[in-house]
Amino acid sequence: MIERARADTTDPRVTYEVADAAAWRAPERPDVIVSNAMFQWVGRHIELLPGIADGAARAFAFQVPGNQDAPSHALLAATATEFGVTDFRRVDVREPVEYLAALQRPGWTVDVWESTYLHVLQGPDAVYEWISGTGARPVLARLDGAEREEFIARYKAELNIAYPPQDFGTVLPFRRILAVATRDQESSA
Numbered sequence: 001m002i003e004r005a006r007a008d009t010t011d012p013r014v015t016y017e018v019a020d021a022a023a024w025r026a027p028e029r030p031d032v033i034v035s036n037a038m039f040q041w042v043g044r045h046i047e048l049l050p051g052i053a054d055g056a057a058r059a060f061a062f063q064v065p066g067n068q069d070a071p072s073h074a075l076l077a078a079t080a081t082e083f084g085v086t087d088f089r090r091v092d093v094r095e096p097v098e099y100l101a102a103l104q105r106p107g108w109t110v111d112v113w114e115s116t117y118l119h120v121l122q123g124p125d126a127v128y129e130w131i132s133g134t135g136a137r138p139v140l141a142r143l144d145g146a147e148r149e150e151f152i153a154r155y156k157a158e159l160n161i162a163y164p165p166q167d168f169g170t171v172l173p174f175r176r177i178l179a180v181a182t183r184d185q186e187s188s189a
């Protein structure tokens with residue numbers, strides 16, 4: 001993904017680096033630090049957030065999916081258990097109020113909210129096609145051969161019941177949690 005981004009970028013002000021967010025700190029003090037759909041994969045990330053925000057001169061903003069209790073994920077866990085897969089890597093997302101409490105410190109104004117997007121997906125097994133590229137990957141990686149095929153067939157069937165296809169497509173409600181922490185002006189460096 002990064003190689004592709006580098007190849008596609010013509011703006012000389014843009015650079016890309018690969019790093020583990022658990023250890024990353026802004027090398028210089030940028031005005032803004034933004035993260036999209038990444039912290040859910042970083043264990044105990046809520047403890048990292050204030051330190052990362054401190055690296056920004058003006059604002060730190062991030063978005064994480066808040067759908068770990070949705071039917072798609074409950075069915076994933078239940079079906080995986082049937083196939084003996086119970087110790088797969090799960091996302092670590094907290095409730096909005098926990099992010100607010102973590103980031104709300106003197107000198108900062110924090111805005112946290114959630115929104116449920118109604119994605120309208122097209123094609124057969126549309127929810128499976130979506131989730132097999134994201135949340136289901138840790139389970140799919142643990143299975144192979146006929147067992148993997150059987151798991152996929154079972155999971156697809158469950159998803160098609162929970163998210164029935166309609167004339168216009170299959171609706172996947174997707175909750176997301178968004179946070180913006182802004183330094184109060186008198187505290188700006």
Ligand SMILES: C[S@@+](CC[C@H](N)C(=O)[O-])C[C@H]1O[C@@H](n2cnc3c(N)ncnc32)[C@H](O)[C@@H]1O
Nearest residue numbers: 001019020021022035036037038039041042134
């Ligand atoms: C759902 S994708 C989002 C990608 C991109 N931010 C976007 O909005 O399209 C999740 C990304 O988190 C990255 N990721 C997972 N764990 C990470 C970690 N510990 N440090 C940095 N990136 C991580 C993955 O490599 C993947 O690119």
